[in-house]
Amino acid sequence: MLEDPLVSHSPDLAEGEMYENGTEITYDCPEGWDFNGNMTAVCLYGVWTYENAFCTASPCDEPMLEDPLVSHSPDLAEGEMYENGTEITYDCPEGWDFNGNMTAVCLYGVWTYENAFCTASPCDEPAPLDDLVSHSPDFAEGEMYANGTEIMYDCPEGWDFNGNMTAVCLYGVWTYENAFCTASPCEDLAPAGELVERDPSDAGPFENGTEVVYSCPDGYDFNGDMTALCLYGNWTLDQEPYCTASPCGEPLPQDGLVSHNPESSSYPSGTEVTYACPNGYDLNGNMTAVCLYGMWTNEAVFCTASPCEDLAPAGELVERDPMMRTLHHVVSHQSKMGWFLIILRLVLTNGTEVAYACPNGYDLNGNMTAVCLYGMWTNEAVFCTASPCEDLAPAGELVERDPSDAGPFENGTEVDYSCPDGYDFNGDMTAICLYGNWTLDQEPYCSDGLVSHNPETSSYPSGTEVTYACPNGYDLNGNMTAVCLYGMWTNEAVFCTASPCGDHPKDGLVSHNPEVVLIQVEPSNLYMSEWIRSQWKYDFSLSLWEWTNEAVFCTASPCEDLAPAGELVERDPSDAGPFENGTEVDYSCPDGYDFNGDMTAICLYGNWTLDQEPYCTASPCGEPLPQDGLVSHIPESSSYPNGTQVTYACPNGYDLNGNMTAVCLYGMWTNEAVFCTGE
Template sequence: MFLTVLLSLFTSALICRAAPTLENERCGKPGEKEGATLQGNWNAETYSPGTVATFTCVNGYIREGPIRMACIEGSWLDISRGQCKNIVCYKETVINGIVQYTKETYRDGETVTLTCNEGYQIEHNPEEPRTCTAHGWSPPLKCVSKKCIQPNLPNGYIRDPYRFPISPEAYYNYIYYYCDPGFLSPDRKYYGTTTCTKTGWNPEPKCYKKCAVPTSDSMYAIISYTTRSRIYIEGDKLRFQCYKDHMTSNGQISGEIECLPDGKFFGEKCSKIGQACGEPPVVQFGDITEIKQNSYRSGSSVTYKCANYYKLEGKEFITCRDGEWEKEPVCRGSCVLQQTVMALNNIYYDKSTEIENGLTIQFECMEGMVSENDLRATCGNTQINYPKCSAGRSCPPPKISNAILSPEKQDGYESGSSVDIKCEDIFVLSGHINVKCENGQWDELPQCLKPCTIIPNSLERNHIELLPSESAPDILEHGTELNVKCKANFKRPGSVIASCYDGVMKYPKCFSGGTCRILQSYLDENFLELDESHDNEVFYEEGETVSFKCKTGYRNRNGLTGTCTKSNRQPAEYILTYPYCEEESAV
């Protein structure tokens, strides 16, 4: 009734707008509304009858329904009763992850930090904090299983056409790799296998340098070989026993040598006691500071120095001990990044062009490109293996009903580009307002949720009616709640609210008699869930039958329905019977 009168007055005001306006029929500036601000210019002192004021929400608030007022007979009256509500985000439990919450609720723009358990990674933009928005946490609080990217394999290669990244749950979750000549896998073969697990590739795919095996005569010692094949790779060790009248430089008659990445065994060697040494070892990109001699007495030393732009690793000086020089140092050079090579590989590194020897850096793909392999690379004595990026597959225009795309392209979007999503009027966005194309795949697309209309037959069927003070618009946006009341001689426990959800009005139901309530604890005890046909209704009237279903992994022998019945006790109670589900293995 109120809405009819209000619209009648508003219509009359519009019809009469051309007639002379009495001063007492004009309105001043519209009043303020919580969390809202007026749209347009409102600098005049008074406004004529029929003027409509539209409000929009300020930051930190979200609009629920249109908010409009009209000037009618000197007063501003609501012609639609939308409102601006505080944007609030609540704590969520994250499967396989932990959120560092500091309070119970968060306002618009506030952030939290998400950490995923071992073997899991943050879905969507892991480097960004999770922010409270009008549509919930964005990006979402979600951890997903890690996938294995193509491994970086120095001194080796992957020949077969695998499709990376590979999931640990995939049926074929392993790969074969092959080593360059002179290198072997941990199994001492020219190839190796590795499996994708939640913690990465296991075992780590790697190609080790094969070492030339020394002979006993070259060592002046008896060597204890550990394998019949006498195939050794870096990290392997061999024990030896010096010949008679020989010992190592540190006075031992036995010792151990180790296979190093340069393909040579290193360690103390046996020599005849007091024997002189020949010329000191040659060091690439370095030399000794003294005048070189043909022979050096046991106990004498020489000092090494590297060329410019090279750095000495190891002992600066070495000593001749009983015919053997100590291990010479190495001169390592830094890597200078080549801009032309990076451009050809569609990568860049913007921190420095000179990389210290042994340092691992992370390259980045150029805009719109995706990596073909691991973007990390290590400088090894002036050499670095550049990763490669290539143009990713483009994405077709995202198909979102009732959405407006910006920019809108009919021929698709390049990999790396993004598009803003906005819903048409009266539709409500659910999800991210911006999505990105990555190698032919869009991020999770949002939805434009549909509005609802009130159906009189549905009100009648559920024994409810609108409140006299509630003005129901013809169209309700998704998420709008509408206060209703039970008809005469009907009742319902708790609040009586109808709501719009994606084009479907959800109506509460009122009852003429006693009611039973679904209890979650009883559902859990009996391993039950409510059947979808009941649309999560929690109240049922006397004599009504309720349908259930068993939880996953359980089944029932005797039927999945219950009935709301009245007990014989005084005062009367209403009891709902619950069926029972057993584990499938027990049935």
């Protein structure tokens, strides 16, 4: 008799039938229930061996979900079973939405729901930092953006976008929402006429709200708006400003005798006036002046009667070419003593060019030529100075000089020679720089008191050869022998130095030559040749078999001298150096000169990188442009080198007004204000 009605058994006889002694039955429970107790019982002498079997509701295994992203709680350890009636709650990771029933219950070994799954979360409307930022596509209010949707940000006209241009909806979150708009700058310069100056004057772009103040250079009058404002990428401006050349007042020549034509109280820019002197006077200076930008091109005119009477001015030692003066006017005169000639003026004609030079041993200071133009020489500051000495005063290798700088040395500089401690001085004690050369009878040198010679005597016949030697532990530097020739020894510049060592510095950048320096010789015969000693690339002091210095290392060499360039070339930076490795120097020329060669040089490991050394040449002139189209000139060319002189002329029946010649000086003609008038 079983207490649990759920327990069944097999075989199961019909009601009223009896089980024979020895019959074995097997117990079982319905599906969803687990059997508890012995699975079998035997009929022994009218009693079943086991009747305590019963059924309990089956537990559940781990729920079997198709989507591995779905999690549940509680979540038992592996191998543990969920009791009948246990309820679990499903969930999805952040960025994923749950689909299906949120719960399931374990009923008799089966979960009531196992079809839950996760889908990627959509996104709400993006929220950039700036309300001005728009995006596309733009869904209607309340609509969601599916996972993976890409939008593109933009800003209104006049505003610049800042940040990533796109964002993607990934699991409910936009990949980028930090976009914002800023007012657009003005990329171009504030509009203005060609000569108008701007403040600030940089090339832009200009931030929104920047105000530019306009002005004109000296000699120009301002017209139009004084300021412009950058607003959202455009300049606010009513009238674009421009500059017009300023007019001139009455010309004021320095001499009250000079008159001018036409006469007025105000002259527009470009107006030309003609100067004149009373009868009996010559006009000195240009006959015309032009009003250019509020200033007269020439007011330095006066009345005299003289051309260039004197030699081209120069210092006492300066030589001139040509030296000849032209006889300008000779008259005769009678007195009570008889007839004689009076030379009134010896002059150099207008346009004469004189070349300057100095004697040997002197340098010329000032321009090398002067031109007589309308009674005045174009150059007066010319003189000769004694030439300096460019090189060091000559001396042996160890000799010290005072002063010790590298030169050049002014004329008259006296250099004193000396030797280091432990060396004997030989030769002249001083040298003087005279007109570019050093005065010296015997070039000085230093000798070492440690050096001995063989044979030794108080007097040596011409042709005698002696052999030099050093004490043990010292090396001889210089030739080992000397010969007495006609009262002079062929070699006395020898000295002793302590013998070297065999090791070398530990810094891999430091090189040495020769590579093998360990010399295996007896201490009594240590020797290191002058050539080996001279090849070492670092400083050291030697004591027998020990190095006093191994802490040496290499750094990139600076450039000690200025970047190479011609005489007039300007450098930036302009300091005297030394210059660190990697320094870049920019070259340029002064106004009136044309630049030739490389524009930059770079200091690399002690040398300047340069393909062509730059130099400046005086700018040539273009075709002269006299104010009158009737005026011709010779020679005729499309380009005129600096210093070229042209002569003006008029057709037959016309007179030339103005100077007959003009000179090209550094890209500008000295005179273009000439014109022709009919007879």
